[in-house]
Amino acid sequence: MQELTIRELASHLQLGKISSVELVSDCIKTIKESNSTLNSFLSVSEERALHEAAEADRARQRGEEGPLLGIPLAHKDVICTEGIRTSCGSKMLDNFIAPYDASLVSMLKRAGAICVGKTNMDEFAMGSSNETSFYGSVANPWDNTRVPGGSSGGSAAAVAARLVPVATATDTGGSIRQPAAFCGVTGIKPTYGRVSRYGVVAFASSLDQAGVIAVNAEDAALVLEQMSGLDPLDSTSVEHSVDYTSAIERSIKGLKIGIPKQYFNAQLDTQISDCLSVALDELTAQGAQLVDIDLPNTKMSIPSYYLIASAECSSNLSRYDGVRYGHRCADPVNLDDLYTRSRSEGFGAEVKRRILLGTFALSSGYYDDYYLKAQKARRQVANDFQNAFKCVDMIAAPVTPEVAFPLGAKKNDPLAMYLSDVFTVPASLAGLPAMSIPAGFSQSLPVGLQLIAPHFQEAALFNVAHRYQLSTGWHLQKPTGARR
Amino acid sequence: MSINISQVAQLARLELPAVDQAEFQLEIDTILDFVAQLDDADLDSVTPMLHPLDGQQRLRLDHVTETNQREALLALTQHSEDGYYLVPQVIE
Numbered sequence: 332m333q334e335l336t337i338r339e340l341a342s343h344l345q346l347g348k349i350s351s352v353e354l355v356s357d358c359i360k361t362i363k364e365s366n367s368t369l370n371s372f373l374s375v376s377e378e379r380a381l382h383e384a385a386e387a388d389r390a391r392q393r394g395e396e397g398p399l400l401g402i403p404l405a406h407k408d409v410i411c412t413e414g415i416r417t418s419c420g421s422k423m424l425d426n427f428i429a430p431y432d433a434s435l436v437s438m439l440k441r442a443g444a445i446c447v448g449k450t451n452m453d454e455f456a457m458g459s460s461n462e463t464s465f466y467g468s469v470a471n472p473w474d475n476t477r478v479p480g481g482s483s484g485g486s487a488a489a490v491a492a493r494l495v496p497v498a499t500a501t502d503t504g505g506s507i508r509q510p511a512a513f514c515g516v517t518g519i520k521p522t523y524g525r526v527s528r529y530g531v532v533a534f535a536s537s538l539d540q541a542g543v544i545a546v547n548a549e550d551a552a553l554v555l556e557q558m559s560g561l562d563p564l565d566s567t568s569v570e571h572s573v574d575y576t577s578a579i580e581r582s583i584k585g586l587k588i589g590i591p592k593q594y595f596n597a598q599l600d601t602q603i604s605d606c607l608s609v610a611l612d613e614l615t616a617q618g619a620q621l622v623d624i625d626l627p628n629t630k631m632s633i634p635s636y637y638l639i640a641s642a643e644c645s646s647n648l649s650r651y652d653g654v655r656y657g658h659r660c661a662d663p664v665n666l667d668d669l670y671t672r673s674r675s676e677g678f679g680a681e682v683k684r685r686i687l688l689g690t691f692a693l694s695s696g697y698y699d700d701y702y703l704k705a706q707k708a709r710r711q712v713a714n715d716f717q718n719a720f721k722c723v724d725m726i727a728a729p730v731t732p733e734v735a736f737p738l739g740a741k742k743n744d745p746l747a748m749y750l751s752d753v754f755t756v757p758a759s760l761a762g763l764p765a766m767s768i769p770a771g772f773s774q775s776l777p778v779g780l781q782l783i784a785p786h787f788q789e790a791a792l793f794n795v796a797h798r799y800q801l802s803t804g805w806h807l808q809k810p811t812g813a814r815r
Numbered sequence: 816m817s818i819n820i821s822q823v824a825q826l827a828r829l830e831l832p833a834v835d836q837a838e839f840q841l842e843i844d845t846i847l848d849f850v851a852q853l854d855d856a857d858l859d860s861v862t863p864m865l866h867p868l869d870g871q872q873r874l875r876l877d878h879v880t881e882t883n884q885r886e887a888l889l890a891l892t893q894h895s896e897d898g899y900y901l902v903p904q905v906i907e
């Protein structure tokens with residue numbers, strides 16, 4: 332049963348071969364068994380999930396249908412869920428239970444999905460290893476001494492270990508794609524504005540975008556389809572047709588795939604490079620055509636990203652003041668003491684570092700030199716993609732320069748950690764949809780292939796990923812000890 | 816580039832113990848040295864990118880759509896009284 336895809340699970344539920352209560356109970360049991368090792372879940376909503384599963388089973392008996400009716404999933408703990416704690420992996424929100432659902436949560440509920448729990452993450456989604464979580468790091472299911480990636484490390488590890496068939500996640504500079512690559516699962520960050528950010532706790536508002544991590548592209552498409560669309564509650568959400576599945580099978584013959592020379596450079600591990608060559612051979616065998624492209628401003632991506640993301644984070648996180656919700660210091664002597672001590676006690680080191688960097692970049696006298704310059708560099712990075720897409724339909728690239736690194740390896744070197752995002756940040760700056768799919772192994776650890784498409788071309792990404800997965804088995808590999 | 820860490824921390828309402836302050840100073844200075852590579856690029860004539868889709872702010876009708884959730888929102892803190900948030904005394 333646990334080997335099944337979402338489409339197959341839905342079929343089994345429809346045929347009465349299994350009930351949603353059985354499916355959800357099984358998920359919760361395995362999550363509990365695995366959590367002392369993986370630490371991928373921060374909360375399990377057992378009672379609520381079983382109640383909703385029973386309701387889904389009754390609804391099905393009444394003849395009701397829903398694309399995800401009775402299917403269990405997990406939400407990243409940055410996504411607000413009414414009545415279930417939303418901690419953002421932070422002491423600051425250790426006691427925060429949102430009074431409302433994020434729009435994407437409501438949409439998935441309407442589609443029939445059942446939230447079994449919330450997944451671990453880097454604190455406020457700031458990190459590339461899941462080590463900044465107040466609740467401890469997540470172990471990579473492929474090697475428990477290594478990081479799962481971040482910030483959506485809990486979601487990626489949970490799907491890789493087959494604890495849930497799908498999990499939501501968010502990506503600001505690579506936080507879906509990088510952990511998906513490190514854990515050998517399929518992850519997509521859609522176009523900026525595709526999925527409402529209402530109820531997704533803000534980190535960097537011009538970059539944040541929610542997406543999905545699943546075992547394969549078809550499942551990811553099914554779920555993302557239910558989350559996408561214009562939302563009056565998020566003025567940056569976009570009205571655009573949503574159909575990720577109807578053309579997923581079509582041939583990729585004649586598709587032009589750009590290969591950016593700046594991504595296949597000395598920084599890239601040679602074994603990863605070899606894996607990706609084989610993956611690209613598979614795409615050409617299916618009729619795709621590879622075209623060398625130039626993205627000359629790629630090197631400006633990391634400096635631009637870390638200035639913009641930190642600036643926006645310092646502004647967004649100013650809301651945590653100890654007054655209305657979240658951590659509050661004991662016995663404040665005055666208002667300033669309340670703000671300062673609540674924030675100092677509630678935030679971890681990486682969040683403080685970024686708030687400090689962002690506050691500096693936005694401070695009087697430095698704004699033009701840092702924040703404004705970063706936004707100009709961002710334009711150049713985005714223009715590179717725009718020019719490339721005049722010649723190619725899609726871009727293929729590595730997701731990460733190396734495979735999952737050992738826990739602790741970069742924890743004390745923030746710049747080295749930031750540089751590990753070098754291949755994911757550019758598409759984030761440009762707001763482009765981008766995906767990571769399993770494409771082999773190096774040192775017995777998963778390797779991801781990144782596909783980047785023009786704005787709103789998610790269907791094309793799913794199409795290529797699905798065609799690739801029809802003829803390869805990397806996405807079906809699972810870590811030892813994974814139950815499914 | 817070296818920042819005045821105690822001044823920036825004060826602006827951000829963060830209290831940093833001396834040992835942390837030195838560490839943050841070093842790390843942020845390192846990051847600023849790294850981002851200084853943007854100075855090498857000719858960006859004078861480039862329009863800053865404020866929004867990834869260059870989107871315009873969408874406006875809505877000026878109608879009340881939110882329901883009153885005062886009790887639910889106040890329930891998020893243990894420090895409220897008579898429908899108000901409690902903070903340290905501001906006016907002597």
